[in-house]
Amino acid sequence: MDTNILFEKFTIEEIRSIEKKTRTDIERKKEDLRTMVGERYRDLIEAADTITDMKNSAQNVMSSIAKMEDMCKQLKEHHMVKGSSYHTRSQPDQLQKRKKEVKFYGVASQIKLLLDMPEKIWSSLDDKDYLTATRHYLLSRHIHTSLQLESQHSTDLLSWFPVLTRQWAAISHFRSTILSGCRGTLKETFADDKSIAECLCAIVLLEDSTPRQVFNEFLLARTTAVQQLFHSSQQTASIKDQICTVVQLIIKTVHQIHSVFYVGDSTSDKLQNNLLLSILNEVTTKKQNETGLLDLQTSISSKCLPKSVTEFCPSLRSHANPVSEQHLQDNCQQWINTCISDVTTGVGKLLNFINTVKRLADIRDAVWELLSQDESMIGWDTVCNRIMNRQLSIWDGILRNLFVDRVKSLIQYQLESSTEVTKRQVSKVVMEMANTEDSIVTADTDLAWYVWNETSGDIASNMAWIPSTARSTSDNPGGLIMKAKAFTPVVQSLCKNFDEKLKSMLDDATTYTQTSDEKQTENVAFDKYSDTDNIYLHIKSSCHDCVRGLIEHLNEQLKLWEKSLKEIPDAFTNAITKHRVLLVGRLCTALCDLVPSLQNCILQQSDQAKIKKITPKGSKPVEDQVWTKVKEMLANCQLEAFRIWVDHLSDVVLKEFRGGLVTDQNCHIVTNCTRWDEVDIQEETEDGKKIKSKISVPMQPSWYVQGLVFTLCQEINRVGGHAVTRSILQKLVNKVSDEMKDNYLEIIHNSKNPKTKGYVPLPQQRALQLLFDVRFVLSIFPRKEDSKENKVYQQRMHQIIEGLEEKIDPFDLDVFTPYIQSHLLKQAQRSAVLYGLVTNIDRLSMYGGGRTTSSQQEQHNVLPLTVCQNRFTLLPLSTQPSRSSLPQPVLKQPLQKPIDSGRSLTETAAAVLPQSSLQSDMTSSLFSKVGSMSSMSDISNWFKGSK
Template identity: 25%
Template sequence: MNRSELTHLDVNKLFEERSIDEIIEIEKLLDAEIERKRNDLRSMVGDRYKDILAASDAIKSMKTISENIVFNIEEITKTCELLIGTNNSSTLIAAEDTEIEKQRNEERVLLIQVRLAIFLNEQIWVALDSGNNLDATQYYLLAQHIYMGLNLTKKEYLGKLPLLDHLKLNLVTLRTKIFQNVTEKLESVEITPEETSQNLNALMLIENQTNDQLLSIFIRHRKTALQTVISTQYSSVRLQIAAMVKCLITTVLLLHDCFIYNDSKNGLLWEELNNIVGENAAYTLSKLELPVTPLVSYIPDIIKQFRPKLKMSNTSGQENKQVDSKIVESWLKSTKEKVQEGLKKNLQLVTTVKGLFLVREESLKIELPDSWSKVCADLQLPENFNIWYYFFQKLITSRAENLISTIIRNSLHDIKNDISASLKNGLKVGKSELDLRWYAWKEDSGDVSKFENDHTGLTMKTKGFSHSVVNLCEKLDQQFLALLEDVSQYLHGTEYNAMSSIPYLLNDYKFKRKFIDKEELENHLMLETSKYSLEIPKYLIDFLSDETGTDLVAKSLLSARFLQASCSLCASFQKCCEFGNEPGEWRKICDTFTKTSHSLWMNWVNSTVAKTTDEVTSLSDVSPESMMEFLSRWDEIEIQEQTEEKIFKSQIKVPLKPSIPLTNLLVQLNQHLSQILPYTLPKPIHVNFIEANINVILKEYEGIASKDLNQIQALQFLLDVRFLTTLCVPRENSQMVNFAQSICDKLRSKIDPFDLDVFYSYLQNNVRKAISQSQTLFGCLLPSTTQLMNLGTYTKNKEQELNPSLMAFSIPSTNAWFPLLPITVPSQKLPGQTKPEFTETLPKPSKSTPKKTTQDPASMMRQGAVSLFGNFSTDWFS
């Protein structure tokens, strides 16, 4: 029912149509509407006729005052007439008047005290509402003093003033309110020294606290203020920590300004207290603007001259006053614990080291006063005391270390997942690591890049790193590059790309202190990277532990090359391991990676050995039919023997080349090497490959040597073993050399001694010839460049041994790159050909001459091409 319906109700009809409960509700609505109308009317009258009402009140007041004035004048007139008529009254009447006057004075004194108590009650509330707690405290003490004086008044008067009980209860409430306001003010995050000293003095006046007690109360309240900052929800951790720093700086400055003298003057606390309770301090009543009344003259002197007093002499001898160092130390300790506890959860919200950098920058923006050093010295704080470095720096450093460990741990977890995916997906692609010739010998548009060190094209092909290996290395390096970019600003104050420049002056103490944990975090980063990165080889070993067959070999090759590539392609990874300019950790990682890589390479070596073991049985068939098929052409040599009578000539046949089964085995081994790009094979693995496979072949020859062989077979097998030993068995492997020698001894025992004496020298020459002719084909089976040194072949220096060239598939017998084409006729001088104008002679190497000179690869290729096609046009096609 709306308002318009309420004003036009038909009562008779209402009782006919409505129930009793509805009528009751309508009655309530009518009462509310009537009351609302009344209020509207009062408001309208008050607004429209305010001046008229004020004038009416003024007229009434004037009428009352006028009547009182007239009445008083009449009383004065009567009194004067009475005095004139009774001029000779007796002394008894005068005494009675004096007694009455004394009684009236007592009543007036009591009345003014009661009025003062009421007035002070109002002034205390006014002072509390305006935030002036110190004035409220002084008024409270004065009111309490008045109340105590009233208690000493005669009981017959007190009985007539029940208002005093109400005043007593009100004083208790005011005391509680003063304590509440003082506590709230002292626990404010932002507060001035003046406000602090006023509120501390308020506490001291009420409780009569000593200096140390007041200091403890102050510190307790400031702890609460800090806890307020910790508990408050901020938009970011950065702003919250900055607020905590401001709060603690404010606490230190307030402590100094209020409790410590400054320039031979008392602190604010003692100065202000001296103005309240000192001998020259103004009386408390003089600070009040009393209402105009004749009763003011009846205020007792004990009230007029009241000022607060303290039992202890807090206002004297405060020069050189120092705070208790134990209290300050206790505050430092408890505050550090509170900060640590308060930031424990909040710092978990900062998930990057760059975020910690922003937190530090925001806090260090807070400017300290120029007198900060003197403030800390006066308060007996630690040397070079700073709020940030004392309370927060270790927490931030600890969080940074945890973040670095977490980031590295997560990065390595991602890398493991990438490795697992690559190993699983690598077998699905037809072009696997088992045969990289499809990758190395295929020309791509990106083989030659315009940029340096981009790890693509020919650079990767020369190292045997396929796309899968390069992608894994890029992912690994990207993880650590992101880590370096994250920690760079915190550690150096600059972006990672600008780390080459020195971010601070060497003698600038301020900036050095800002990066005080730089070395600690760098060492932590280096150690954590080293620690977690060593899990990669373990992960690969565990991942491949359940693999067998071709899958094991393919995955082992990919894993081995990845470990090799990580040591050379991952610059950011290396930087993280050498952050402290200590290459020891990086060497340790590289050694572990290399060792694991070699163990994975051995899976491939073992697979080739297994294939060789299956195929070497073709050597054991020594039947005449097989020998006719396997033996190659022998060398026919004419020998002469001179006697006293004449010269005897005869012909002998000596094996010229290795048998066909052995050649097939060596070609097969060479095929295994060519599939995995032999110039990328680590030297120890290369030697192990040769030794393991040659050992299998020699064992087969050992079994053959134990069979019943004729002299032809023995000679052929003897050449085979000598050829194999000279070409493939390392000289330093004395065990294999002795083993091969024992096989040769068995084979020589099956040859006629006279024939052996005649044939052996020619056999040795044929071994050398066969090696010289086949070293290009079987060059990959040479264990080292010095293997054929006794045969007079070309050897490479140590630098070339460590850095094999792309084209060095074999060790040629001359210095020319391509000795493969036989020269059928001597070179002829073409018409018109002239000698070069000058020839360059190489100086002899000396101590001052470098051992190796660099030459432009492009010019070398052009010279080689000219030489090659020059031979084509002269010798080969002549």
């Protein structure tokens, strides 16, 4: 601190108080430093003092030797002077002096032994021979005690050997060091039985404990050791090493409890026991010279030791009684329960750091090898019965459930992450569909372009040498098969990613389970693969739950999209939403075919083998119930998606259909009219004259009917109608046909009463066209399946036909009916290919006749024509149609819808309606008047009652 700043900021009194405080701190720190140095370097200070004392003692010895030499020299000179006249002292004086010398030399040798004890104790501690160190310590204490008693009787002892008071201070601290080392050894995992027994014996001798007390201390030390293995300071070791160390510690502890504390007859099984009492008995009965603790042969000073030292034996205050079997079992059971609780918590936390099942399998295999090779496992069941009165399996009783739970949680996590990734990928693709310029989703917005666009990968490279029965949809099948199944690149990518994640999870889980070619050997520690079926069942149920979660997510999206289709009138937005709905439907269809790992997760090898064994030969194999449920969920989601598409498509096409049908606007009626066929007929008058005339007969459906059917087929082809199931198409046809039926019923009902709201007039010409339309609809949508709904449909359609026939003159109806039937047959044949996706395939064989018989000899190079082309029902028919006996109308105008909006109503009607005959004979028939529409007065017959 700068003094100038002090004088600037503080007053004189404040500066003096700061000075006083600073001096106080300096003195306190000096005192702390002295205390710290004194505590830390006490041994060095004591050693320095001892060295000084030894130096002084050596100088005293040297001076004494010099005095002895002088005395000997004087004695020699004195003897030479005295001669024979010199008389020795009396014998009692010599004996007294001799005893005094023996006593002096005995004390000196004991002092020398005390001086040597620290080195011996340190050597024993370095070798971790704590029992020997304890015996040295006890001998030192015995010598110190005896010398102290001797010093009370002889005041010269302390003056002769002043080092005595300081030497015990140098030895006394070894007691705590020995005890600390013993307790540290009790916590060591790899300490052998003898070391544990000697450490416990040392504790008994140093603390005057009983075997029962050290037994409880041993269990407490082992409990602490187990807990310390899971401490954060042990995180430097690998998890596998930590778990193996815990297993070894428990095994060693159980084995050492038996070998150290158990007292019983074990000669039959040759298991070691009662080590503690054996060592205690040996230490407390054998003398120091018998145990070799003192070297009495080579050391001269040792020969002067008194018998109280050479024959010293440590003693116990009370007799060492063995631990009772009941106490042993009760405490061992309590200890093992505590260990199980600690291990469950600790190992559970360690296993949470394991991220793969393969690593868990490696740890399990390491534990299995450890238990199989450990010598402590010999006689394990016998040892457990003796000390715990029950069996104990380290794996099954402690670790197995922890490993299985972690395996299940990892499998569950991987499956859930796979499902979440798939959900995010589906959401991403759905968002990208809003960008019509993105080439990735082009196939999903226009499947027809994708199907008919040829690429180099359409044919698989191995298709030439792999039979069709051995080909798999998931094993590089080629683009052509994907196009045939309407699996777009986006769907393939989603399924591939999902399959890869499931396969990765399954491969990882398989490392923990037993394969079919792997057999369990006998006489092993435990069955490594006992949880195979349990894990497979968990995989199966988890896969089912994850697929259900994915389906629920898709169903939620479908509900939102269905609501959007109903509430948002924008056509572009609805088109994008419709593509999204169809993508979900195709994805649900592809999950069973393009994700083989899903089936492998649910149908494991063991399940498939069981099914093969149960299923008799020649019968259909029994399918797994979970797999059946998964397929049902996917099928239901697919049906739900296509149902939304069916509802939307039917609403769109029926809206246009209703606009063309239920209208009373003349312009709309004329716009939807089609060309009628002019048929030449002959009739005979009452006079017998034959008069030729022309009638106009409907030859094709109205434009709104053709537009409805064509739009349906076009939309079906655009979304891949070849891959859409027949049931979905049938639902579409049923929904559309039912709505058409209702509209026809409505128009017939509204035409009966002009005062009714929504009245639509039905003159004969329009009724004829509607009759043709209804019969055409009934021919392409026959719905002849035996069901209640179809029967109602048939009845309502016939009711509509009857209602329309009521609007037509009966006589004219009889004349027009054969021609209408002929035109219906021709129209059905012409539209068989164009409308093939929505027509009944079984009816196509009715449109062709039988083969024409010929009297000519059959030529060998002419391909015979088949009657019914069942394989290519949507292709043009090659069968020669039989000539109808009815007159065939001749088309005089192309069948196309007029689009010129610049024409007037009269020109438009004249263009689409039949031209009038040039005959103006007054005797022309009624049919001629009905069929001829040469003037606007005839055209006006279409619009009677119209606005």
